[in-house]
Amino acid sequence: MARLTPENEALARDVIARYPRPKSATIPLCHLAQEQDGHLTDEAMAHIAELIGVTPAEVLGTASFYEMFKREPVGRYVINICTNISCQLMGGEDLLAHAEATLGIGAGGTTDDGMFTIEDVECIAACTEAPACQVNYRYQHKVTTEDFDRLIADLRAGRRDDIPPHGTLGKVRQELRGDQIANITAPEQQSEPVWITRSEQGSKTP
Numbered sequence: 001m002a003r004l005t006p007e008n009e010a011l012a013r014d015v016i017a018r019y020p021r022p023k024s025a026t027i028p029l030c031h032l033a034q035e036q037d038g039h040l041t042d043e044a045m046a047h048i049a050e051l052i053g054v055t056p057a058e059v060l061g062t063a064s065f066y067e068m069f070k071r072e073p074v075g076r077y078v079i080n081i082c083t084n085i086s087c088q089l090m091g092g093e094d095l096l097a098h099a100e101a102t103l104g105i106g107a108g109g110t111t112d113d114g115m116f117t118i119e120d121v122e123c124i125a126a127c128t129e130a131p132a133c134q135v136n137y138r139y140q141h142k143v144t145t146e147d148f149d150r151l152i153a154d155l156r157a158g159r160r161d162d163i164p165p166h167g168t169l170g171k172v173r174q175e176l177r178g179d180q181i182a183n184i185t186a187p188e189q190q191s192e193p194v195w196i197t198r199s200e201q202g203s204k205t206p
């Protein structure tokens with residue numbers, strides 16, 4: 001897969017129409033492309049650039065800032081295992097070592113069947129539930145090695161339909177009816193910028 005499918009291009013145009021400037025849709029469209037292909041391809045970024053009127057380099061410049069956008073293929077399930085301090089104290093490093101041994105890959109690797117990628121990550125804000133991990137950014141709390149083995153078996157058997165393939169942000173896509181759109185105007189089209197009002201009140205703020 002490369003460029004956005006016709007269905008996703010139509011959805012992309014719908015998303016773009018929600019913003020005062022097409023460029024503001026860069027990140028939502030990157031998510032859409034990642035949901036389509038599992039990662040963000042060069043072709044999809046070029047297509048996004050066409051749709052929002054910027055260069056592919058500008059799309060790349062935005063996307064490459066964010067770790068959640070994957071520019072290379074990853075597994076159907078990306079497993080982030082936290083080894084930061086709380087999780088480390090509660091067995092996070094042992095859990096990572098177990099995951100690597102079980103799946104036969106190191107952190108950053110993907111299994112040959114394309115099912116799993118493991119990542120060794122910093123704190124994922126679930127310290128009270130240590131050791132914690134995420135599968136496609138869905139939290140798994142207080143994970144033992146037995147829990148991990150069960151998780152992998154369930155994912156392989158298709159028993160975890162609460163965890164969609166990598167790239168899927170939500171199970172329900174937001175839809176805006178026409179009468180719910182905010183009709184926002186771009187800053188340069190607004191009649192009186194806020195800072196002028198402040199200046200008239202004697203503020204030194206430019």
Ligand code: FES
Binds near residue numbers: 123
């Ligand atoms: S240290 Fe692991 S979630 Fe915070």
